[in-house]
Structures are given as C-alpha cells and as structure tokens.
Amino acid sequence: xxxxxxxxxxxxxxxxxxxxxxxxxxxxxxxxxxxxxxxxxxxxxxxxxxxxxxxxxxxxxxxxxxxxxxxxxxxxxxxxxxxxxxxxxxxxxxxxxxxxxxxxxxxxxxxxxxxxxxxxxxxxxxxxxxxxxxxxxxxxxxxxxxxxxxxxxxxxxxxxxxxxxxxxxxxxxxxxxxxxxxxxxxxxxxxxxxxxxxxxxxxxxxxxxxxxxxxxxxxxxxxxxxxxxxxxxxxxxxxxxxxxxxxxxxxxxxxxxxxxxxxxxxxxxxxxxxxxxxxxxxxxxxxxxxxxxxxxxxxxxxxxxxxxxxxxxx
Amino acid sequence: xxxxxxxxxxxxxxxxxxxxxxxxxxxxxxxxxxxxxxxxxxxxxxxxxxxxxxxxxxxxxxxxxxxxxxxxxxxxxxxxxxxxxxxxxxxxxxxxxxxxxxxxxxxxxxxxxxxxxxxxxxxxxxxxxxxxxxxxxxxxxxxxxxxx
Numbered sequence: 001x002x003x004x005x006x007x008x009x010x011x012x013x014x015x016x017x018x019x020x021x022x023x024x025x026x027x028x029x030x031x032x033x034x035x036x037x038x039x040x041x042x043x044x045x046x047x048x049x050x051x052x053x054x055x056x057x058x059x060x061x062x063x064x065x066x067x068x069x070x071x072x073x074x075x076x077x078x079x080x081x082x083x084x085x086x087x088x089x090x091x092x093x094x095x096x097x098x099x100x101x102x103x104x105x106x107x108x109x110x111x112x113x114x115x116x117x118x119x120x121x122x123x124x125x126x127x128x129x130x131x132x133x134x135x136x137x138x139x140x141x142x143x144x145x146x147x148x149x150x151x152x153x154x155x156x157x158x159x160x161x162x163x164x165x166x167x168x169x170x171x172x173x174x175x176x177x178x179x180x181x182x183x184x185x186x187x188x189x190x191x192x193x194x195x196x197x198x199x200x201x202x203x204x205x206x207x208x209x210x211x212x213x214x215x216x217x218x219x220x221x222x223x224x225x226x227x228x229x230x231x232x233x234x235x236x237x238x239x240x241x242x243x244x245x246x247x248x249x250x251x252x253x254x255x256x257x258x259x260x261x262x263x264x265x266x267x268x269x270x271x272x273x274x275x276x277x278x279x280x281x282x283x284x285x286x287x288x289x290x291x292x293x294x295x296x297x298x299x300x301x302x303x304x305x306x307x308x309x310x311x312x313x314x
Numbered sequence: 315x316x317x318x319x320x321x322x323x324x325x326x327x328x329x330x331x332x333x334x335x336x337x338x339x340x341x342x343x344x345x346x347x348x349x350x351x352x353x354x355x356x357x358x359x360x361x362x363x364x365x366x367x368x369x370x371x372x373x374x375x376x377x378x379x380x381x382x383x384x385x386x387x388x389x390x391x392x393x394x395x396x397x398x399x400x401x402x403x404x405x406x407x408x409x410x411x412x413x414x415x416x417x418x419x420x421x422x423x424x425x426x427x428x429x430x431x432x433x434x435x436x437x438x439x440x441x442x443x444x445x446x447x448x449x450x451x452x453x454x455x456x457x458x459x460x461x462x
Contacts, residue, residue, distance in 0.1 A: 018442035022427070023451055027458050185365045188416030200388060201366065207391035282384060282393070284368065293369050293384070308371035 025307035030056050031130055033304075038124035040292075043086055045124045046079035046115075047287040053128045054209065055294045059281035064132045064259050070252035071137040072128060073210040075119065076285075077241040077248065078145065081152070082111045083288035084238045091231070092163060095172050103159050107152055114148055117141060132258030142249050149242050160235060173227040180225060191290025192233040197225035203286035215247040327351060328358035335362075335394055344395040349381075349407045352398050356383065356410045359394060363387045370410075370420035372428040374454045379405050379430055400430070409435035427452040 001009045021040065025033045037052035038045035050072055057064065064072070089104030112122040118141050119127035120134070127134050163169055179189065184197040194201055202219045204212040220236040222229035280297040299305035325348035326334070334345065347355045366386040373380040379400040384393045398407060409432040411417045421432040422441035429450035432438065439445060449456065 014442065016444065020451060023456075023458050026452075186415050188367055188414065188419070190366075201386075206386075206388065282369075282395070284393075291368065295369065295371060295382070295384075297373060306373050308369065 022307045025304050027303065029302045030304060033307075034126050034129070035124065038126065041287065041289065042123050044079050044083040044288040046075050046119065046127075047083075047285065048292060049125055049128050050076050051283060051285040051287065051292045051294055053130055054285070055281050055283040055296050056130050058283055059279065059296050059298055060130070062131045062259050065256045066253050067136075067255045068128075068132040068257045068259075069210060070248050071133060071257070073212075073215075073248040074137070074142075074145065074245045074252070075115075075127070076210070077244040078111060078114070080241045080288045081238050081245070082108050082115075084234050084241075085111070087234055088159075088163075092169075095169050097163065097166060097169060100159055100163050103155075107155065107159075110148055110151075114141075114144055117144065129258070132256070136257050137252070142252070145245065145249065149245060153242060156238065170228070173231055176227045178224065178226040184225070189290075191286070191288075192220075192237060193230055193290065195219065195221045196229035196233045198223040201291075203284045203291055207284060209283075209285065211248060211251060212244075215244055215251065217244065325351070328355045331355055331394075331396075332358055332362055343392050344397060347396050347398050349398045349400060352381075352383075352396070353408050353410055353412065355396060356385070356413045359385055359396075360413050363389065364394060367410075367414040367417055367420070368393060370417060370424055372424045372430045372452075374428060374452065376402075376454055378402055379428070381407055381424065381430060383410070405430040406433055407431070408433050411435055411437075426450070429453060 001007070019039075021036060024036055028036075034049060034052065038049050040048040040052075085104045085108040089101040089108070092098070092100035092104065115125070116122050118135070118137055119125035179193070179197045181198040183189075184194045184199050189197065189199070190201060198221060200219060200221055202217075203209070204217050205219045208217070218240055220233050220240060222232050280295065282293065282295045284291055284293045286292075295306075295308045296304050297306035325346045327348075328351065331345045331347070335343070345355075364385040364387045366388065368384040368386050369382075370384075371382050373382065379402065381398045381400065383396040383398075385396065386393045400407060405428070407430060409417065409421055411421065411432075411434075418435060418437050419441060421435055422437065422439060424430050425432060425438065426440040426442050427450060440447065443451075
C-alpha cells in the first residue's frame with residue numbers, strides 16, 4: 001500500500017517458483033543432489049554448492065584435504081565478487097545508469113569465463129564433490145584469477161567513482177528504505193542488508209568455516225540502514241572478497257584434492273561413497289545474498305531422509 | 315490425545331534450557347520442548363540474547379512430527395536447537411511469531427509443505443504453493459517416483 005511515494009505496507013508474494021527442492025533431495029543419493037544445490041541460487045551457485053557439500057561432509061564426518069579447502073575458499077569468494085557485480089549492474093540499470101550496467105556485466109563475464117575454465121561452467125558447476133574437488137585448480141588457472149583481480153582492482157574504483165558522482169544515484173539511495181537493527185533481527189534479515197543496518201552478523205566471522213579465521217576476515221558493517229548503507233556494504237565487501245581470493249590462493253598448498261574414499265563422477269564411477277549413519281547435520285554459510293543454512297537428516301541409507309534449507313533474506 | 319511414541323526425548327522447561335546453555339564448555343545445545351511450552355522457551359531464549367531465528371523446519375518421522383528451531387545468539391557460534399515432537403494425528407503447535415515476527419515465513423513454509431498448523435499465527439496462509447493446492451508434498455505419504 002502506498003502513501004504518496006512511501007510504501008506503508010506490503011504483502012510479499014514470491015509467485016509460483018516452488019520447485020520442490022527438498023522432495024527432490026529426498027529422492028536422490030547425496031551426490032546426485034549437487035547439481036540441484038547449484039540452482040538454489042544460480043547467480044551464486046558456488047556458494048550453495050559449497051554449503052550443500054560441506055553439510056554432507058559434516059554428516060559423513062569427512063574432511064576435505066587442505067588444497068581443496070583453499071581452492072574452494074578462493075572460488076566462493078570470487079563468486080561473491082561476481083554476485084555483487086551483478087547487483088551493481090542491475091542496481092545501476094534500475095537507477096538510470098545503463099553505462100555502469102554494461103561495465104559491471106562486462107567484468108562479470110570475464111570472471112564467468114574463469115569459472116568455466118576452472119569449474120566447468122559459467123553459472124552452475126558441480127566442481128566441488130563430497131570430500132574434495134572434481135578437478136584441480138592448476139597454477140595456470142590461479143595465475144589467470146590473479147591477472148583478472150589485477151584488472152578488476154584497477155577498473156572497479158573507476159566504475160564506482162562514476163556511479164557515486166551521479167547526484168541522482170545518491171539521491172535515490174540516501175535516506176531511502178532505512179531499516180533499524182532491531183527490525184532487521186526481528187524479521188530475519190541477514191547478509192549485507194542486515195550488516196548495513198548495524199547488525200554485526202556475518203557467518204564468516206560468527207562461526208568461521210573454510211579459512212576465514214587464518215586469513216583475518218574483516219566484516220563490513222554500516223549503521224544507517226538505508227539503501228546507501230547497503231550499497232556501501234556490498235561495495236566494500238567486493239574489495240574484501242578480492243583480498244580473500246588472493247590470500248586463499250597464496251595459502252593453497254600442494255597435495256591431493258580429494259579425501260581418501262571420496263567418490264568422483266568421472267569413470268570409473270565409484271559408488272563406494274561413504275554412507276552416513278543415522279543422524280543429522282546443520283551447516284550455515286555466508287552466501288553473497290545472506291545467510292544460507294541447510295539441515296540434512298539421515299536414516300542411514302545413501303538417500304537423505306529429510307532436507308531443509310533456509311534462504312537468505314538479503 | 316494420542317501419545318508421542320518412545321524415541322522422543324523428555325521435554326525440558328525453559329529454566330532448564332537456560333541453565334543448560336549457561337554451562338560453559340561443550341554442553342548440550344539441543345533440547346526437547348513440550349509444544350505447550352514452545353512460546354515460553356523461545357521467549358526466554360530471546361530474552362537471553364537469541365535475537366536471530368535461523369530456521370524453523372519440520373520432520374515427518376512416519377510415527378510422529380517434529381518441529382525444529384535453530385536459534386542464534388550473535389555472541390557465540392553454536393546455535394541452540396529446540397525440538398518439539400507432535401503426535402502423528404495432531405500436527406498443531408503454537409506460533410512463535412510473537413517472539414520473532416519473521417517466524418511467520420518459516421511457519422508458513424512448514425505448513426505449506428508438511429501441513430503442520432501454527433496456532434495463533436497472524437498469517438497462516440500457504441507461502442510457496444498456490445492457495446488452492448490440495449495436500450502437503452513433503453509428507454512421506456506423498457510418493458515421488460518409488461520413494462516417499
């Protein structure tokens with residue numbers, strides 16, 4: 001409901017987008033759900049692929065080797081950069097800056113090419129497998145990531161400066177849609193949107209996974225809670241993510257990319273994948289749009305008995 | 315009223331839960347709660363700092379329902395888990411929307427897919443499926459392929 005140009009109430013309706021993800025999960029062996037986990041957020045598929053795979057690994061009690069952990073971390077943080085570039089582009093388009101849209105999408109395309117090289121697809125991957133990685137991240141590919149980061153770190157400040165110089169852009173964001181920290185928590189807001197309202201909640205800092213502690217992850221927050229604050233949080237998160245990608249690649253040791261006993265989709269197809277005992281696992285990750293959580297309940301077979309996921313409200 | 319079958323843990327009251335989480339070290343972080351006390355338990359934990367409701371979901375154990383709550387305090391990494399067992403014939407539990415307004419969406423989804431009714435909810439509608447949809451697809455009685 002509107003009062004002049006102010007939205008005073010609304011009843012969100014997501015439309016008929018339900019795809020029966022959990023029912024699909026309960027009717028597949030664990031490893032066969034990975035391609036669907038990618039589609040939980042196809043703009044940031046690596047984040048959800050990692051969340052699902054790490055939940056299965058916790059259920060089984062399987063630790064991926066260090067090289068795989070560092071490679072995963074580099075790719076989920078690069079995925080955050082890609083996701084935030086998509087946000088920058090579409091936000092700019094909506095606010096009448098098609099030039100920024102084209103520039104942001106161009107940079108995103110370059111990184112999607114890198115994803116295709118490393119993870120086998122531009123949008124959805126199946127690169128992480130239970131217990132490790134399907135393919136190694138080669139030194140040549142790591143160098144390619146670093147070269148792309150060199151470029152992006154040079155051009156991105158120019159794009160952002162152009163965006164921020166635009167008076168209309170600022171006017172449409174500053175002081176608009178302010179959300180208090182109290183409301184953010186009460187309504188379950190997470191991710192950049194909650195942090196822009198001064199809620200210091202980022203799963204990477206709150207319950208660190210991968211190597212966020214070792215690499216000194218720095219959470220970005222703002223107090224104002226308006227659209228401009230949300231813009232600033234995502235903008236600064238891109239910089240932090242680029243730093244983390246470099247740090248993760250630097251930390252990546254030589255070694256195997258699959259844990260002992262990890263199955264692979266490549267021939268010979270090993271279906272000897274470890275089957276979880278009765279039990280359940282609950283894992284949270286900081287996905288680009290906010291907190292992602294997956295709960296898996298095992299009945300001891302190699303099919304999940306119950307899966308549930310909580311989506312980000314970002 | 316049908317009995318909750320064996321296998322469900324003995325329910326604990328809010329004071330016992332608060333005492334349990336106050337114990338330093340690796341204390342239990344999952345608690346069984348009676349459905350009549352779920353709002354009290356959530357309100358007590360909310361007052362104790364569990365400001366973030368991460369997930370409400372339901373499980374069909376074929377002989378009972380279970381509603382599971384994952385609650386997060388920003389100051390500590392481990393969530394607290396509340397589990398409420400419901401008799402199979404009575405898929406009803408009080409809504410905790412009075413504690414976290416955002417609980418409504420979780421509860422609507424759990425109703426939509428499993429048919430567990432959240433009594434006293436300010437908005438009990440389905441959330442994902444069409445309003446005139448019949449049945450609850452995540453129930454084990456609903457077959458998909460040759461599995462449920």
